[in-house]
Amino acid sequence: MVRDINKSVFPKETKLKLDIFRECFREWYPVFLHNSHISRLYIYDMFAGSGKDYEGNSGSPLILLQEARGDKLQHCDFLLKKKAPLVYFGFNEKIQHKAQKLEQNIIAELNQCLQYCKRSSCLFSNTYKVAHFDFQDLIHNKTLCGILANKSYGKFIFLDQYGFKQINNDTFLKLVNSPKTDFIFFIASSFVKRFKTLPAVTTYFDDNKIIYDETKPKECHRVITNYFRELIPQNKEYYLHSFTIQKGPNYYGLIFGTSHTLGMEKFLRVCWKYDKLAGESNCNINNDYEAGTLFYDPNISNKRRKVSQMLREKILNGEISNNKDGLISALKEGCEPRLFVETIELMLKNKEVSIEGNFNKKATGIHLVEVYNIKKL
Numbered sequence: 001m002v003r004d005i006n007k008s009v010f011p012k013e014t015k016l017k018l019d020i021f022r023e024c025f026r027e028w029y030p031v032f033l034h035n036s037h038i039s040r041l042y043i044y045d046m047f048a049g050s051g052k053d054y055e056g057n058s059g060s061p062l063i064l065l066q067e068a069r070g071d072k073l074q075h076c077d078f079l080l081k082k083k084a085p086l087v088y089f090g091f092n093e094k095i096q097h098k099a100q101k102l103e104q105n106i107i108a109e110l111n112q113c114l115q116y117c118k119r120s121s122c123l124f125s126n127t128y129k130v131a132h133f134d135f136q137d138l139i140h141n142k143t144l145c146g147i148l149a150n151k152s153y154g155k156f157i158f159l160d161q162y163g164f165k166q167i168n169n170d171t172f173l174k175l176v177n178s179p180k181t182d183f184i185f186f187i188a189s190s191f192v193k194r195f196k197t198l199p200a201v202t203t204y205f206d207d208n209k210i211i212y213d214e215t216k217p218k219e220c221h222r223v224i225t226n227y228f229r230e231l232i233p234q235n236k237e238y239y240l241h242s243f244t245i246q247k248g249p250n251y252y253g254l255i256f257g258t259s260h261t262l263g264m265e266k267f268l269r270v271c272w273k274y275d276k277l278a279g280e281s282n283c284n285i286n287n288d289y290e291a292g293t294l295f296y297d298p299n300i301s302n303k304r305r306k307v308s309q310m311l312r313e314k315i316l317n318g319e320i321s322n323n324k325d326g327l328i329s330a331l332k333e334g335c336e337p338r339l340f341v342e343t344i345e346l347m348l349k350n351k352e353v354s355i356e357g358n359f360n361k362k363a364t365g366i367h368l369v370e371v372y373n374i375k376k377l
Contacts (some may be wrong), residue, residue, distance in 0.1 A: 008053065017254065022063045027265065040154070044089075047161050047162070050101035088129075167187065184257075192210070237259060241256050243275075286302040286303050288302050311329060322373050353376055
């Protein structure tokens, strides 16, 4: 039987997962909220739990509601405007008694907020729903499928599954192919590695496409992320990034997916805040010098050095011919795009390349960047 984490205190690894989740949603929400092309926002937590741990620390459903109002209620103020989108929350918890407890915790959360904001009623009191479906039934639900397919709806989906069985190939591709849909899912990567050849895994994954390096146990979540990355159609512009969470001898992790560079920029910003060496783990995944040691310098970490060298080589061989391609290349390698700016500046200083157009150091909002061309000297 799976341990009910809501009946104990969240361990530090769960708290880290929830902190990253909170900050990712905090980054995502205002972008979609203020997008004039979005008529509705649907925010789903598919494995919601009861909403709190034993000490009353907020779980993912309550975090979503807290962030949706804003730290100064600024998002609620915006939602009162005529042209603001409608915001809906869907919280799913298969176990009925936990779903009932979640409903109670949500009501308490909204009532507490109402006392603070002094409004007569909460904006979200009639826009959320708690359900207790089996996820495999829910993901094929006709209404949900219609919402996922709607191009005028923005969707944020959190899938904090137990283990690894729920996010199979078909579910992953359904999310990837849903327009204006960003997702974060959790997976117990060590368990996939441990039981790789057993039916418990091969029923859901093609084990022939999951190749581990036994000398690098920290990288098992990277391997799983790359497995999902290979499922994405080659002609589709899509971005994945992962964050490995070590707990004892096991490795778990988050995988974030988005079809837009801005979504990936924001997720990476959060990841690099929590891992200044590689932006992808709580376990020094690349074996860098750590903070407090003599040679520690996050600016010359193994990952930054490797990706910078890769960018330089691609520029010199013509694969990267302009700044936008360079920024996106850094992004796809899991680095903040400013690494490309640092790389091209050094190459200009060393007279390896020249610039055609207006050189700029813009490294955010890649979709809006002014493009210049790069020529090898």
